[in-house]
Amino acid sequence: MRLLVGRIGRAHGILGEATIEVRTDEPDRRFAIGNKLQTDSLGELKIISARVHNGILLLGFDGITDRNGIEKLRNTLIYCDVDINEPGIDEDDYHVLQLIGCAAHSQSGEVIGEVTDVINLPGQDLLAIKTEGGEILIPFVHQLVPVVDIAARKVVVIPPDIAGAVQ
Helix, strand or coil, X not given: CEEEEEEEEEEECCCCEEEEEECCCCXXXXXXXXXXXXXXXXXXXXXXXXXXXXXXXXXXXXCCCCHHHHHCCCCCEEEEECCCCCCCCCCCCCXXXXXXXXXXXXXXXXXXXXXXXXXXXXXXXXXXXXXXXXXXXXXXXXXXXXXXXXXXXXXECCCHHHHCCCC
């Protein structure tokens, strides 16, 4: 699946490096030297250098050797082909697209709603679940989402109104 992994920012230095706004949780893997990134308007860009400078990812691309070449790429979105079903580092790693559309069930088995989004916050992720009464947000932690069955497209959640009652 083709997924957005970043955006090319401003040029850095005079040798054709660009700052990258990272939009992936696996930058070391997605932005490795030799990888090819896709763009909507420019075709493929092959990475020939990658380094972090003051906390900012800098990439160099094949065929782009100066600051002017990079400036022409500014604000270009970059994509990678990603297998969202590939196992993660931990068994509890899920891709957002695997979770969206899953049916959310209570522990007793009744359908609560459907996962419509995963909101990434600094402390933890939240599952956004559309219910008949509106949207509820549930912290995506094992205590409140004890079962995730991607194959069955189902998650079991403990909604906030009863979370305090369950020990």
